[in-house]
Structure formats: structure tokens, C-alpha cells
Amino acid sequence: MALRQIRIGRVLAYVAALVLSAFILAPIYLITISAFSGFDAVYDYPKNLVPSDLTMESMNIFLDSEGVTDSLLRSVYVAAITIIVCLAIGTPAGYALARFTFRGANPFQLALVSTRAFPLIIIAIPLAVTYLRVGIDDTVLGVALAHVAFTLPLTVLVTASVFAGISYELEEAAMTLGCNRLSAFRRVALPLALPGVAASSIFVFVTSWNEVFAAALLTLRERTLPAQMLAALDTSPLPYRLAGGFFLLAPALVVIFFIRKYLLTTWGKVAR
């Protein structure tokens, strides 16, 4: 193959990568400058593609609006409860899949994978009915429990993959040095697995933070941020919507930075 062609190929690759990056970044950039522009600028036309001055006016309108700070906090609570329950229940199961041969392991794993074929819509509607009966409708806990149901299978699969990547010899060595199974797990396997488990928690956080359908159906007043935004879409002024959209999107910028490598390796494989 000619060297020139190779060079052209590389140039084309860079051009393609840059165009795709621009396509992905443009909406993020535009909503960010909209969220940090003044009331008048938001309604201005033609729009300023490069903001002349950034202000907190729109942001303040949003944050000062009734129910917004509460819904932000609720979103955080829901995500936190979801992560805790997911880890408490999912980590042991993941460990079991990675370390033990037992009858039912394969069907169990298959069942976890196949939960993905069932859209969450299907369970959100009956849950709304059940919650009313049980009395946890319109609560942070109720939303979190539903989010656990969507995120638990993936958490188990990911933690299984994380533990499988940690050599069992280390745990065995610890056990010969006097640890029992539990303390060997706690002192050896868990610390090694922590980065992977943390990454999976971050993914659970994002899933919960972004989830609209169940959150909107299961709450009325105790809305999470996405549910609040959905309800306010056509009744709130434009600056409110833009600032809210920015808040919904902002965590992605941080979260992806921390889990980008992990997403490509473990998550890509597990999803497969």
C-alpha cells in the first residue's frame, strides 16, 4: 500500500473525527451559552453564537423558581438510594457469579441479560398502581426502588466481570494467611474491585439522574428534576427551560470523564 494513500487516510480520519466531535459538542455548547445568557438575549433573534457577556440571570430564574432546588435535591437522593441498594444487593450476586460454579449460574446470568429486552415502561405503570396501594406513591423512595429494578441487572453483570478480573489466588493466599472467606473478600478482593465498582456506581447515578418516564409517573409533587422539567416544558418561560436543560445535561460532562475508559472495556463487553 502506497505511503501517500496512508497519509490521505489519516487526514480523512482526523477530519471525520473533528466533524463528529463538532456535531456532538455543538448542542452542548449552545445550551450552555443559552443557560448563561440574560433574559433578553434568550429571546433575541438572530441568536448570538458567541455570547457577548455571560450572566446568571436565566440560571437565577430557574434556581429561584418554586420547587426547583427541591427537585434537584430529590434527584440526588434518588440516585444515592439507588446506588446504595444496587451495590448492597448486586455486589454479592456479582461476586457469586465470578467465583462459584453452581447450578443455575448460567440461567441466572441469562435472565439478567434478558431483562434488557423489557422496556422499563412495562413495569413503571403497574408499579404506579401498586405504590398507590402500598402508600409509597409520590415518594423519593418509590422512585429509587424502581430505578434499582432497572439498574440492578447491569450492576450484577458488571461487578461479576470486575471480580472475574481479579485473580482468585490473591484471596486464596489471604485465606492461607488466616483470613476467612469474608475477611479475604473484604481485605483483598473488595479494594481491588473498588475502582470498577465505583465506575459502575457512577453509571447507575447517571441512569437514575436521567430517568424521566418512571420518575414522572410515580410522583406528583415530589418530583425529581427530569420529572419537574417534563411537567414544566410547555408552561415555563424559555430561560427556565434552557437553564433546566443545562442542569440535566451537565453531570454528563463530569461523569464521562471519570468512567470513559471503563465504559469502553467492561461495559461494552457486558452489554454484549
Added chain:
Amino acid sequence: MGDVNEPGFGWDEPLDRRTLLERAAIAGGALAAGGLLTASQASAGSSAVGGKVTAFFGQFGGIAEQEGIRKYVLRSFNGEVDGIFAPISNPALFVDRVRAEAKAGKGNIDLLIGLHGDFVTFQNEGLIRGVGDIAKQAKNLPEALLRSGKLGTKTQYYVPHSTATYVMVANKDVLKYMPKGADINALTYGQVFAWAKAIRKGTGQNRFGLPASDTGLFHRFLQGFLVPSFTGGFVTAFRSKEAVAAWEYMRQLWQYTHPQSLSYAFMQDPLLSEEVLLGWDHVARLKTALDQRPDDLVAFPVPKGPKARAYMPVIVGLGIPKNAPNPDGARALARHMLTLSAQAQILSITGFFPTVPGRLSKKISPGLLAESNAVRRQLQAKDAVPAQLPIGIGAEGGNFSKIYRDTFTRIVRNNENIQTVLKEQGDLLQAIFDKTGAPCWGPDPSSGKAPCRVK
């Protein structure tokens, strides 16, 4: 945070732009979020110890509105008063609770602040007493509103306290397209059409807009403005040839209407972005735009049709439950709420206009001032005819509105034959009145006690 704690919130204080912005946002957020039930206060509403008055609000349940009313309107009352608010998210609670207290035989509530429709229910179920004495003491309340408060009887069941309605707003840039010789404060439907058409010609785009999304109040335009202005009635003339003309008009007007009208819920947003330069909506849904751009926007009364300048009023009234523990206190509080200063505070806090005549201070926000002038002109126009929603259709209210929406979709969007559609939709309309037995209501001619009939 919490602009209600800032001194700028009071109506007596000058309103700065930031406060206005925040309040606009609060109104938006509040509509979406729904208010919180002030349950603690509700249960604490003690039973008539001393001179304490318990006021129950079926309106103004938003957090900022509650705060404002407690802090200014109630605090300035010379006596002990407790304010309870039904949550926005569940307005039915207002009626439910009054009903529950009546059933329990032990009342806590002294004064009711609710919508015309709420009082209809109260009166039907015999839950309220007459308040003619308060009405007599309050001077110069508009006769039409007082009549509404009698609910078709001889007794005054509520005193009209504040009111809202729907008006039109135009961007001053398009005033030049207004038909020659037209008076902006006395437009006709024909002139509005000519105007919308001229705007299209002048700007190249359809810039007339209506709030026709699912959550918009477009059905009110059809029910309470367009059809009664053409037919002079609400229900009886639904299939008349005048109604055919009204729908033909709508079909024509739609050709010059911004297509995104189908996704507008609050017209203030497209008016601010200048997507729409001429529009119609509820005053509360226009206020932010008029506050933000007082120099660019103008508010004016709705147009007049062949039969009338029909408009749909929204009336908030004051009433007293039969088993109120402290009716004298309630009367005193009602009198207080009908003072000009309390009325102005209500206007500033909620955007609902006073029923008591009097000059409004210049300190009022520009948007409210513009709106209140338009509303007054609309109320005072000689040809103005209030078209209230029919009374007694109860839970069928949603279907009643759906009929108008569907009629619009079939005639205007699907281009079906007008007579055929009106015939079929008229049958559905009749079914509602047959089912509920609701009689005709103004501007339709009275049908006595018999259910209203679509002719």
C-alpha cells in the same frame, strides 16, 4: 432565593426588573410543580376561639402567592386570621374539604375564596349562606359581576372579589398593518382577520398566534369568544348558520395563523421571541411578556362579532359556609379584602384584577397596568357580553371543552364539511346536557329547569 422575603415584593414598594423576572419564573414553575398543601396549618385551624378568622383559598395556592397573601393581605387585617390554601395540583380539594366539614357537622372555615364554578357547587349542595350584606356595604361593584354572584337566584351567594379574563396582545411593530380606520380598542373579528392577513403580507410570515397546544387555552377562545360572538349563544346556537359562519371564519383565519400555534401553551413566550406578533390568551399567561417588553407590546380588548363582543370572565368570589364558626369575623375579613389597598395587593401578587373601582397606583408593574387597562376596556365596552361556562355539567367539563377542540380539528385541520361536523358534534354536546340535566346559561336564553337543548 425566596424573593418573597425581599422588600421589593410588596405592592407598595417599587418593583424592580429582577423581582418581576423571578416572579414570572415562579408562576411558570408553580403551574408545573403544583403547590404544597399547607397541611399543618390546615389542621391547626382552630375552632372559633376568640375572634380568630379562618380563610380557605381555593385559588392562589402557589408558594409565592401564598406567601404574598399571608404577608401583605392577611397581615394588614385588623384581627387574628389564619390562611389555608388548596394546592394547585389538586384544586378539587377545595370543594372536597368544605363538603367534608359540612358532613362532619363541625366547621372550621369562616371565609371561602374560590372560583365562580366552586360556588355553583356549594350552592347546589346547600353548603353556603347568603352574603348580601357584604355586597351592599362594598360600593360600586360591577352590576354584571354581582349578578353572577347570585348564581341565578335572588340571594347573593358570593361577593365578586377579583377577576381575570383573556385579552389580545400585539407587537407595536405590526400596528402599522392594522386595517385603516380600525380602533384597536373596538376591533371586529373581520378587522382581526384583515390584520393577520396584512401581517403575513408585510412580514412574509404568519405571525398571528393562538395557544392551541394540548395544555393551551385555545378551547376557551372557541367556546367563550369566537362562537358566542358570532351566534350570541353558547350551546343553543351550536348548529346555527351563524355558527357555520364562525367556523368558516376560523378556517380562514387559520391560514394566517402561525403553524406552531399547535404547540403553544402560554403565548408570552412566542410574543417575547417575536415568533408571534399578534395573539390572544389568558392575562396570567401574557403577563411576563408585558412586564418584560412594556414598550414593545400593547394589550387590548377582544374583537366583536356579528352578535356580540363575547368574552369569558374568570371570577373569584368571597362566600361564607353555612357552618362557619365565626361568620362575623368572616364578614370583617371580606370587607378588608374588598378595600382598594388589599385589592391592589392581590393584583400585584396574583395578577387577578380588582372588582372594586379606583385608580391603580403608578407603581404597579407595567405589564399589569397594560393588562388592567385592556381588561377594563373590555369589561366596560357597551357591547361586551360575558360568556360563562355552563353550570351544572360537573365532571363533563372536560368533555365539553373536547367537543370544541374536536370540532376545530375536524373543520379546520381536516377540512371536513362544516354542517356535518356541527351536526355530529352537536349530538355529543346534547348528550352532555341530557346526561347532567344542566339548564341553559347566559348568554343562551334560559331553559328554566329543563336541560339545555342544542337547536
Added chain:
Amino acid sequence: MTTIAEDTAPLARRRRRWEGLPYLLILPTVVYLGVFFVWPMIQGFGLALRDESGGWSLSAFETMVDDAAFGDAMSFTFLLILVIVPIQLVLALGMALLLNARLRLGGLFLYIFLLPLAISDLAAGIAWSAIFTERGYLNTILEGVGVLEQPFIFLDPTSRTQLVIAVAAAEIWRSTTFMMVILFAGLQAIPKDYTEAAEVFGAGFFQRVRHVIFPMLKPSIQVALLLRLIFAFEVFAVVIALTGSGATVLAAEAYKWQATNENEHVAAAYSMVILGLSLAAAAVVLVALRTPRERRLR
């Protein structure tokens, strides 16, 4: 984030001390999913197949089918899938190949390409409505460069084509990454010499993709398509954010019947339709991209 499993398949299963332990460890997960996943699903069937009075009936399905919005929602959902999925597959494959090409600044591209994975369809809808709205960024740009003289109404509720294009743009933007991640994982299982960037983007690139990469990636493509189709039936907030009440999809109708009309039976009927379609789509993908056993890679 350093130690990461090479693969989940060869699980280290050695010690057998106490037979019951693994069962004890998976018990909470099994119970939880039983209560919060399987049981609600069974309930969902019950809701869809009963009427208000509690008796078995098909009235919920009848109401659903008779509703004018049903046909609209169904056709819009399928239109979206038809427009989005092919474009996404090509884009996702291209992005995965680019990431695999070891470009300079590869880490930065990786970060950028992954961003949409953590963005909700609601946020995507809000961001893209700022672009597509009549007084928005797209018209600003098009007018600025002289393509348009007047702002164009992209989000015209009376034009189905325009609404499909707008929603498709937002969805392609948001959910292509998700397919890319799966394809990238598959790509890494292919020996390096096939996928070296220079060669790949040089002469014979498309032949290479067609004859070498595509067949080897088939299992990954299968999974990516499968999950993408399943998720496609769940999308609703982006449609609401972009079109208002101009267009509707199945999930949006399910939401409306539950939240606005407070009729959980019809809502459940919608969810059953969505379930049926998801499973049908999965079956189609599995059959269409079937790999004969002897040609499987692993």
C-alpha cells in the same frame, strides 16, 4: 479503573466449600427482581386485560385502538426507527473505527464521543429545540450564511416529515454513542492488523469494512441493533420536548393515559404493545443476522 476483566466468559469457579453460599449471595437479587421486575410485569398483563370493574376484557385494547392518537403514535414510532437506525449504525461503526485507529488526541475524541451516553432524551430534546425552534440557532446560522432569507419553521406541527427529521437528528445525536460502545468492544476482539487506521482509511477501506470487519463484527452489530431497537420504543421525552403536541409516539401515549387520563388499563395496554414490538424486533434482528455456527468467532 485499572484492573478490568479481560472477559466475563471464563469465570474462575474453583472452590466448593459450602454449596449454599452462592445461592445465598444471589438470593437478594433474585428476590428483588422478582418483586420489582417480574411481578409488575405480570401485573401489567393483568391491568391491560381487565377493565375498570375488574373483570377480564379487551376493552383497554379497544379503547387504545379506537383512539385517534394510536395510529399516529404507531406510525411515528416506526418512521423514527426507519430513519434513525440505519444512519446510526453507519455512524456508530465509523466512530468505533475512528476510536480504534489510535489517532493523536484519541483520548479527547473518546471523551467527546462518549458524552451523549450520559445525556437523557429530555435534555437532548431541550437542547435541540433551542436549535430547531423558529427563532433558534439553526435559522440564525442559515440566515447568516445566506441560505435563508426568512427564518424557516422547522418544528411545524403540520409537517410530519419535518418533525421526523428534527426528532431523528436529536436521537441520532444522543443515542449513537450507545451503539458505538458495543461495536467498539467487538472491534477490539478483531486482530489489530485488520483495523489499523492508516490502512483502514487508505485505499480499499470500504472493501475491508465490507469483507473483513463487517462479518467479524456481526455478533456485536446484532447486539447493538437489538438493544437499540428495544430502546427506540421507549423514547418519548425528546418527542414531547421537540414537537409539543405536534407528534406522538407509543411511549408518550402510555404516559398520557397513565398520568393525564388516569386510565392505567389503557396505559398498560400500550405498554404491552411496546413489549410485543420490542420482542418482535429482537426476533427479527436475531434471525436476520444469524451467524452459522461453524463461522462463529468465539
